[in-house]
Each structure stands twice: as C-alpha cells, then as structure tokens.
Amino acid sequence: MLLTFDLDGVVMKNPFSTGVFPEVTRRIGEKTGLSHQQILEPIIAEARSRMALGKMVDAYNWDEIVSLVARRLGFTEPIDIAALVRRFSVPGHIYVYPEVPETLEFLRSVNHNLVVLTNGFRKYQLPVLQALGVADFFDAIFTPEVSGTAKPHREFFLQPQKRYPGPHIHVGDMIIHDIMGANQVGATSVWVCHDLPPSVAALPIRERTSHAQMEELVSRGIQRDLNASDYSGLTIASCMPGFVIRSFGELVDVVGMLTQC
Template identity: 35%
Template sequence: MSKRLISFDLDGTLMQNPFGAWVFPEIARVISGQLGREHDVVSEMVAEHEQRMSQKRYVEAYDWDDILVSRCDAWCIEKRVDIESLVRKHSVMPKVYLLEDGILQVLEEIKKLGFSLAVVTNGFYKFQAPVMKALGLLDYFDEIITPERAGTGKPDPAILQKLQGEVIAHVGDRLDHDIQLANRSHVTSILIERNLPEELLKLQPQMRANNHGMRLFCLEKLRRECKNPLLLELPELLMPRMVIRSMGELLSVLDEQAMG
C-alpha cells in the first residue's frame, strides 16, 4: 500500500532559521570589512535572489553561496565566507527555535494517525539540516526534499513529485510558494497563519477558506509576499483550501473526510 504523506514547509511553518538575524548580518560585516566601508550587502543578495525567482531559476535562487560569489565578483573582491559554516555556528537555541510549543508532539501524533511526514523546502539541505537537528526535527521526517536534490523548487509541482507515496496535503505559510504548489499539484493546500483576526478564529479550519474576510486577508498577505501593494486580485490558484492557526489545529482536520 502506498504511503500517505503530509508534506511540510520549514521556515515560517515549523521553525525559525538563523539567516535573517544572524547569518546575513555576519556576511555583511565580513564583506563590509573587505570593502573597507559599510555596504548594504544583504539587500543586493536578496535582490539577486528575487531576480532568479522571477526567472523561475528556483535552484539558483536559493544557492546563497553562488549568489554571494556573484556579488563578490561585482565588488571585485574574493568570497571569504562559508555560509554553511555560519549556519552551523548559529544553529543553536535561542537563535533558532520551533514556532510553537509542542510541535514535536503534534508531528508524533500525526504519524500515529498513519501518515508519513515529509519536508518540502526551498532551502538547500546543508542550510536546513543543521537547524532541524538542533531543534530535534530531523528524526520525524521520512523524506526531505530540497531544490538542489530535486532540480527545482516551490512552486514548481515537479518538486512534490519527488516524494515516494501519495501526497495527501501540503502545509506551509506562503501563498506564492506553498499554497500555489499544493493547488497546482492537486493536493489539499493548508495555510498555517498564526496571526488570524478574531472573526476568522471563530470559524472551523475547513470553513475559513470560504470566508470573504479570509480572501481579503490572503490578498493583503500576497501583496506583502510579492512586495506589490497595488495588487487588486487574489488568483484562485493561491487561495488555500484549509487554514489553520497552529499545528495543534492540524490534528483536528487530518481525517478521511477532511482530506477527501
């Protein structure tokens, strides 16, 4: 019998990685030191990342080493930063942390329901594994799919096809990556959003996606993700089928009827 899989995003869904608060600032300090002046290194790296994403170069978009080499070439300096080493250095609590208490217990309970668990992330394995290990996440997942291993990234449906088994649902925090991926793959798209307004919290997870207020909430969320405040419409492909406020809520919807 084929495995029944629930796949998860990592950053913003299960855990906080050290890039924003620790890794990028250290890269900026080293590079600014090499240049002999303060320079907005991170903004240039992120701009290069976004350009690659817009060109659907999903693997290259998350190859931070290659992005840094590209920027160093433009600045006419040598790349002297090993990003993987920085990630390992900073993969200690409280620099990295789980986004909710009890996440590991919830993952264990989901497995007891008969599901296999997988990670589908746009972060390279060498950047994600140290964080997952530090937080105790590694042992809970049967498969970890990353762009450099899959040859593509979210939201390309091909990345989900790398999983061995029937994907029942994908859980993530981004509309443009996770929800689009699930909808294009014809699996249940589950948005985890920990800052839902009170009127949406009153609704059952299965009912939230049909609420007009949820659609407006998602439109505003997509504007932030796309950095386009003038976006007027939420594409149906980016509308989640189910919305949860926590991993704990996920347990309540993982049954045959909800996943059907």
C-alpha cells in the same frame, strides 16, 4: 496519508536573518566600509533576479550568491554559508514553532508519511532541524538542489506524490509557493497563518475559508511574495487554501477531518 511541510515560518525559524546574514555583512563591511544594508540589498536582489529568470535552484544557492556579490563589492575571501548556518544553529538564532514536536510525533504515531518540501538547500536546513531535535520525525526531505526544481512549480510537488502515492496534504505559510503550488497538483493545501484575524480564527476550522475576509487575506499573502509580479496569471481562487490554521497543533483536526471522509 502524505503530509508535506514547508519549514521556514511553519516548523522553524532559521538563523539567516539574525546570524548568517549579519555575519556575512560584518565581514564584508569590515573590508569594504559598506553598511549592512548596502551589502544585503544586492544579495537579495541577486536571489530575486535568479527567481525572475526562472533559475529556481540557483535562486536558493546562498553560497554562490554571496560569493558572487562579495566579489562584485571587492571582497575576495571565501565565505562558507553552510558552515555559518551550523554555527548559528543555537538558541537565540533558531527556534521551533509552538506545538510542532508533539504534533509531528502524533502524526507519525498514526502512520502518516511526513516529508519536508522546502526551497532551502539541504545543507542549510538539515542542521537547523537537527539542532531543534525534530529532524527524525521526517521520512524524507525534498530540496531544490536534489530535485532540480522548487516551489511553486508542479514538478517539485509531484516528486513526493510519486514516492508516497495517495491523499496528499501540504502545509505552508506562503500563499504562492505553498498554497497555489499545492492546489495545482490536487493536494489539500493548509495555510499556517499565525496572525489570522480573531473573527476568522473564531470559526470552526472547516468554515474559515468561507469567511468574507479570506479573499483579502489571500490577496495580501500574494503581495508578500518576493516575486509576486512574476506570476501574472494568478487568481484568488487558485490561491485559496483548503484550510487555514493559526497554530501548528490545529493540523491534527484537519488531518482528522480528512481521514474520516
């Protein structure tokens, strides 16, 4: 079976929020007198505007986005974002989510194909996976700058399907990018929701998505998307996950159920 994985919020925490962006705004701030927020806001706005224009690869090109915004703010020194990612890929700035290494190790041992499907460029994501010691569990890594597309677009999900034909499970934490994206290509979507309400989490895994609270949870998940308004045709049904889990280790039960039937 093919299992594709979102990384951020599922497998790992990356160093952008605590290391990379604070360092970028510190450097630019020293020269321009602008605050962290005054520098970060236009950086995020530039990424969102690229997404809104459908430039799905450019929207994740942080080296290009940061250098463009820095120049607009009057800062002309080069900033190497990939180098900063490597520098901050240390404890305190990155971590692997609980139960991830042992779960990946188990799934690999029973011969599933484990594939990364992330909107982060390879040069930003691989150093983090390597520093956390989990890079070698994966058979392949699909990223926007290589694939020419990104989540939630169908084409991005179809590329690993073509390479590894057969049943496909996608695991992610973002409702539009991961769940709607996977649903539209016939993959079984698994939503990792770390703050799943106890009333839903108490149910057996196969019954959770029938819980009355799920529509509200999915609706809130849609709103959390940076550019939710760009996806006007969305319905709750198209964004309803096949399964919802609160910890990575529960994935073993989901895969078990799907392999039996």
